[in-house]
């Protein structure tokens with residue numbers, strides 16, 4: 001038998017990890033059952049120059065999914081069908097909860113909750129503050145699905161895998177993506193606890209030649225060369241600013257530029273200086289690849305950063321405390337009420353218009 005272990009690797013029931021290249025045919029015909037080490041060794045021997053393998057087509061597909069950066073359309077469709085069928089509803093708005101912002105999913109009512117481990121072919125969350133649950137239900141009259149736990153590049157997942165759930169959302173019927181994150185504030189005007197509505201991003205991982213859209217393009221998702229100039233929906237930004245005003249938090253709200261680095265390290269002063277010179281206001285380790293994937297499949301995007309720590313660009317400020325994930329989580333917890341209200345009210349406005 002094959003299955004997924006907690007890290008999302010494929011392992012055989014006898015504990016061996018498989019990583020071989022196969023010719024796509026089954027040498028013993030059944031491809032299931034306990035295998036001893038001898039059998040496994042034998043499978044890896046070549047026959048007439050071809051590598052033999054006894055995996056079933058299903059196992060092969062799962063292996064490809066785990067080893068490749070790209071999830072085939074059909075696999076995404078299967079995951080989406082599993083969720084829509086299990087939830088008994090089709091969501092219109094998708095929410096990705098940032099670090100410590102899992103409470104955004106707690107305001108969903110009549111919720112159907114899926115643990116990531118129980119969703120076929122889904123990765124697992126490994127970061128504290130990311131519970132690893134998909135919540136589908138009602139919010140302000142709309143059907144929404146929220147990820148309590150996102151996937152980050154530094155966890156070891158390729159970018160396409162990090163943002164694969166966005167495609168699942170799309171095939172579930174989601175039209176709007178709300179992506180939230182915890183971020184360090186580089187703009188000196190930003191204070192801890194402020195909310196920055198994203199109106200643009202600098203894709204640092206993209207500068208390094210890494211994209212969630214790398215590899216063959218499936219036009220059923222979107223075009224080979226998507227434009228990103230209008231990625232962050234202006235109408236939603238304006239609505240959110242209005243909501244912020246009526247909540248009395250306009251002085252703690254900004255519109256700015258986010259950049260995603262690979263992490264898991266927080267930035268050096270020199271890196272922060274460079275980012276600031278590039279026009280970056282807030283820095284994190286997520287969101288950009290999700291937005292790229294969402295725009296590729298033509299979803300409307302709204303995204304915000306909760307500023308959980310200030311990032312100094314001056315060596316003279318080095319006496320300042322260094323960023324820690326504990327601080328990030330604690331600030332997120334303190335600001336969860338405002339973040340939940342902002343999200344709920346924006347959902348209400350979208351729903352009222354449709």
Ligand SMILES: O=P(O)(O)O[C@H]1O[C@H](CO)[C@@H](O)[C@H]1O
Pocket residue numbers: 097098099100127150152180181182183263284285286287324325328
């Ligand atoms: O972007 P989210 O998931 O909110 O989390 C941010 O906070 C964590 C670091 O404290 C990193 O994962 C960073 O990306």
Ligand SMILES: Nc1nc2[nH]cnc2c(=O)[nH]1
Pocket residue numbers: 182183184185261263265266267283284285308309311323328
């Ligand atoms: N890269 C990065 N991610 C964060 N997430 C929360 N704070 C920070 C930060 O200062 N830097």
